[in-house]
Amino acid sequence: MSNKPIIKITNLWWKYEGRKNWALKNINLEIYPGEFIAIVGPNESGKTTLAMSMNGLIPNNYKGFMKGDVIVAGMDTKKYSTGDISKKVGFVFSDPESQFLTMTVEEEIAFGLENLGLPVEEIEKRIKWAMKITGLSEEFLEKPPYELSGGQKQRVAIAAVIAMKPEVLILDEPTSMLDPIGKTEVLNVLKELKRSYNATIIVIEHRLEDIAPLANRMILIYNGEILKDAPPKEFFDDIDFLLKHYVFPPEAMVYIDKLRKFGIYEGSIPLTFDESVKAVRESIRGITK
Amino acid sequence: MSTSSKVVKMRRTLLGYLPLESPMHKFHPLIKTFFLLIVSAYPLLIDPPEWNLIGAIVMIIIFVIARVPLRILKYYTAIMLNIFWIIFIAYTFFGGYMPGYHVITKIGPIIISWENIMMVFVIYLRMFFAILVIIFFLSVARERDVIVGIRALKLPYVIAYTVGLAFRSIGLSIIDFNTIREAEKARALDIKALPLAQKIKKFGMYIVPLVALALRRTDEVSNALESRGFKFTGVRGYKRTDYIVSKYKFQAKDYVAVIVMISILTLILYLKYFTPYMSLHNSILLKILSRFFEVKT
Structure with missing residues (x-):
């Protein structure tokens, strides 16, 4: 990972027009190329506002009052339009339905690439690549995106954004409107993106058990402030702190945390199911010795 | 018992589904737009009703050749009949009277003249032909064809995109309307069961949330557009790139189709303005009808 941050947020304050409270309060954040960041927090805590401030929708498309600076891939969001920033930052919205702009999957993926003015051959290549990485077969190309299942729709939305090959990819609650199958499909795409797509990925997500093993860093936002920014192991180290701020870790983590409090387990909080099984085994071994 | 059924692969169009084997898929999308623009002008230029009737019959043959399911026409039969009755009543009874008109009969102050009855046939068969052209276009064209057509004509992208977005908005509004209807049904409001006056009165219950959702959608679509590098100003x-248009090439059959359509249009213009064949006086159908009404024209 490079030493120079791809996103640098300094003393950012944001208040929507007509609102009394600040949606974001004194945010200071540096994100480095290639990092996979998970942003968590309860509803109305400022997660989406923070995400939109990273692709220029804030302050360019929303009315409000801003203090501080957001520099993304060398571009000051106050000086560049969202359209310009979109060449570097891709944004996937939570509602797959409302982000479709055309009538077929092929047009949908090609839309951003046409806006970039890429040659036809390059667009063709990128469509194939984006379809492959998101697990969509070519038979989808002619279909209207709104006739697909929830998971397929969100995968089309992701394909449409990654085809533009942004340096930063932001996904705002990409699974929140999907059924369990759709959620699994999208999470598999996130795994594939982490494995094969060399970009900075920022995901706002409530499903901590799925996102924690993928993340390099986890950020807790509460009431417009960053309360915690740490690697996953460290992030889940204080379960009570998370629960106090309405972030609910997986049951397995809470269980292991209880074992730790009882003095039965001494290790770190496990992030995956397999790690949890291992932790329980160690605890049982400790008791039976 | 054995049954054999052949699975016909279909492609969605603006009005329904068209089999993949339809020859219409082999034409450039612009041809479908041209068809609508050029062929729908034919009935506007043709006066004698029998010519429009022939046009309508030719259209039905084209429906068959293009493999458009003819049941589509069944859905519009009621509309076509209603249009006929509206034109019939409007012209026959309320068409007005001018000195020189051939009076057939009088019902109180209403004068029924041959000229007004003649107009019923002239206008209705003109509309009948035009409606068939429009139904055909909607049955064979997809939204993509319309957009590609506009883009192939090199019109500014913003026009093509606005048309595309209009199609998209219709789809979204239908989804939103259904969601609202289901939500209101779940809370015991089902206007289907209400009398018409109540239906109209309660319709506001649908419209207000629909408008609110439409405004939210506008915001979301605008954000999605900007986030994918779209600029209405064109300053970039x-x-x-016109990737979608580049996928289609104008071929020999497309040129032939355009030449045929324009040739027919030119012929109609010639017959209308330079020969007496297209005048109402030479209409065979109107001559038969005038004999039926015992009118000496």
Whole structure:
């Protein structure tokens, strides 16, 4: 990972027009190329506002009052339009339905690439690549995106954004409107993106058990402030702190945390199911010795 | 018992589904737009009703050749009949009277004249032909064809995109309307069961949330557009690629189709303005009808 941050947020304050409270309060954040960041927090805590401030929708498309600076891939969001920033930052919205702009999957993926003015051959290549990485077969190309299942729709939305090959990819609650199958499909795409797509990925997500093993860093936002920014192991180290701020870790983590409090387990909080099984085994071994 | 059924693969169009084997898929999308623009002008230029009737019959043959399911026409039969009755009543009874008109009969102050009855046939068969052209276009064209057609004509992208977005908005509004209807049904409001006056009165219950959702959608679509590098101003310092249009090539059969359509249009214009064949006086159908009404024209 490079030493120079791809996103640098300094003393950012944001208040929507007509609102009394600040949606974001004194945010200071540096994100480095290639990092996979998970942003968590309860509803109305400022997660989406923070995400939109990273692709220029804030302050360019929303009315409000801003203090501080957001520099993304060398571009000051106050000086560049969202359209310009979109060449570097891709944004996937939570509602797959409302982000479709055309009538077929092929047009949908090609839309951003046409806006970039890429040659036809390059667009063709990128469509194939984006379809492959998101697990969509070519038979989808002619279909209207709104006739697909929830998971397929969100995968089309992701394909449409990654085809533009942004340096930063932001996904705002990409699974929140999907059924369990759709959620699994999208999470598999996130795994594939982490494995094969060399970009900075920022995901706002409530499903901590799925996102924690993928993340390099986890950020807790509460009431417009960053309360915690740490690697996953460290992030889940204080379960009570998370629960106090309405972030609910997986049951397995809470269980292991209880074992730790009882003095039965001494290790770190496990992030995956397999790690949890291992932790329980160690605890049982400790008791039976 | 054995049954054999052949699975016909279909492609969705603006009005329904068209089999993949339809020859219409082999034409450039612009041809479908041209068809609508050029062929729908024919009935506007043709006066004698029998010519429009022939046009309508030719259209039905084209429906068959293009493999458009003819049941589509069944859905519009009621509309076509209603249009006929509206024209019939409007012209026959309320068409007005001018000195020189051939009076057939009088019902109180209403004068029924041959000229007004003649107009019923002239106008209705003109509309009948035009409606068939429009139904055909909607049955064979997809939204993509319309957009590609506009883009192939090199019209500004913003026009093509606005048309595309209009199609998209219709789809979204239908989804939103259904969601609202289901939600209101779940809370015991089902206007289907209400009398018409109540239906109209309660319709506001649908419209208000629909408008609110439409406004939210506008915001979301605008954000999605900007986030994918779209600029309405066109100030981007480079040309936007026309990837979708580049997928279609104008072939010999497309040129032939355009030549045929324009040739027929030219012929109609010639017959209308330079020969007496297209005048109402030479209409065979109107001559038969005038004999039926015992009118000496």
